[in-house]
Amino acid sequence: MSERRLLTGWGGTAPTAASTVSVAAADLPRVVTGSGGRGVIARGLGRSYGDAAQNAGGTVVLPLPGWYELDAGRGTVRVSAGTSFHDLMRELIPRGFFVPVTPGTRYVTVGGAIAADVHGKNHHRVGALGGQVVELELLGADGTVRTVGPGRDLDLFWATVGGMGLTGVITSAVLRLLPVETGQMVVDTERLDDLDAVLTRMAESDDAFTYSVAWIDTLARGRSMGRSVLTRGEHARREDLAGSPRHRADVVPHDARVAMPSLLPPHLISRPTTLAFNEMWFRKAPRRREGQVQTVAAFFHPLDGVRHWNRVYGRGGFLQYQFVVPENEDEALRRILGRISRAGYPSFLAVLKRFGPGDPGPLSFPMAGWTLAIDLPTSPTLRGFLADLDGLVVASGGRVYLAKDSRMEPGLLAEMYPRLDEFRAVRARVDPGGVFQSDLSRRLHL
């Protein structure tokens, strides 16, 4: 079954056509070995913002309905790569487990999450998803399936973690799970008036919380530059919910009931609307509130509450710029944020997070330091602006996240990812013919 389709990432930019296939695992090797000159890439739910899961003129493998086997004794799950975090959470929470790491959306597949080495609000404590993978099955360019893990073909394993699908098709994985008692979170929220306050607060006391993230108003200038709403939380235990019957312990995330309409006025996301929204968001947050009970969905995935929320950016689409600067580079972060606030690009819900140490993946994004993610509607002036930010990021020793990128200058890649050659060496070993390709790999000469 193959169908020619136009594909984009979540940002809705730069559509390209590929032949999409959806076949049983047993038939995948034939698809891979017979993919032709423009190669093949696996796609999950299309939540990478840019072109990571596109393959112009080539083949794109779509995810299949998932399966999982829980090993409650060991606290691990063996799960098919096409399973979404949404479905996995709905199965795991009633059985007393949670995924070890969740990104800001549940609508990602296990395979895609490993390929992007996703991180969550607990990165400062547990690192990215790669560190929680016991082993995975990888369909290689030669059509054979290998089991790789930290103990089996270490190089290939870590090149696959964060490798953007370019080492093969992940078909299943074994993940370590987190035991939880409920589907609720206990959350502390506080408002911080400027960048210094939020950086200090996170550096001092993040380690006392499993989850921590700040929403930052990137339009605030002057004294309030960097003003933020910091939320930190823990999984609620049963006793945390005792005496409040409206917070059910067995609540699981469900699909959104509302969707963004497909016809919207243009330029909804503009400077005035964003200024107003950011002001409202900051004001409505409590100066300080402790112990609020929130569902997993509300705490981790607020945007999943509206299907197709990316439509709000209209036909021109948008991009997400996410970078990290190393720890002790607060000054670089301040300079970059200053540029962003002065430029005045409208960005809702910019997210600031303190990362713990990175993992051994040569293309894995996180490193100990500060990461900031901003969503921006596409516009011609972003070309020069983001190129300037790239320069500041590189100068600080930081990098941008490939799962979000859609516009970077390829020449910067080796500076951002100094172990790029190790990644290329693994690829040359396992895929000398370049079977695995994507628009991202072509654009950045990966």
Add this chain to the structure above:
Amino acid sequence: MINSLGQPQSVLVLGGTSDIGMATLRAWSRTCRPYVVLAARPGPRRDHALAEVRGLGLEVEAVDFDAEDTDAHPDLIRSVAGQRDIDVALVAFGLLGDEERAWQDHAAAVELARVNYVGAVSVGVVLAEVMQQQGHGSIVVLSSVAGERVRRSNFVYGSTKAGMDGFYLGLGEAVRDAGVHVAVVRPGFVRTRMTEGREAAPLAVDADDVAAAIVRAVAERRELVWVPGPLRAVMSGLRHVPRPLFRRLPL
């Protein structure tokens, strides 16, 4: 690949010595560094264009291209695409000719038709083929307002542009689901080497204005672009002027 902000990584200019082509490369060179292939007849003009593109700091090569030699087009374009994907192909060749000679001198009329129409169709078919295989790409073609309503004063040129304009609009519809984007650009009077010595028409623009419109058309995947924009309203008015009155207009 063309990235999310519309910056191409490779550009093929068919009619590689065109002023508008050069202005467009200049505009792109300010924000990205596309690899450039100039397709033109060998000679001092092409050498000069090569040097100018190098001066912009871009990597560039030249290939031999003659718009009238349609038999050579398929191999030429396929071999360029075989080296690396063609992100943008700019169809920038064309002849203006002497208007009065053009309809009275058989050879001159045929040459205009062969270069401007047959040549454009010939490269269009092959570009569409290679870009459909790539699954992406933009074809930008320089049409003209002269083709929107063909007038007495330059009807041979106008008719060739009308023909190629219609061909590329249709081609854009045919390939859009294959990921290929076609932009038809209709400038008014452009002050270039081609129009040197002629009196500028109202709403005249420079090659740089057309270049800016092309950069934008690629970034926003626009299918039909007027330069300057207000020409669209002017021409849509003129289009409906009755023939006896149209005849008397000083156009």
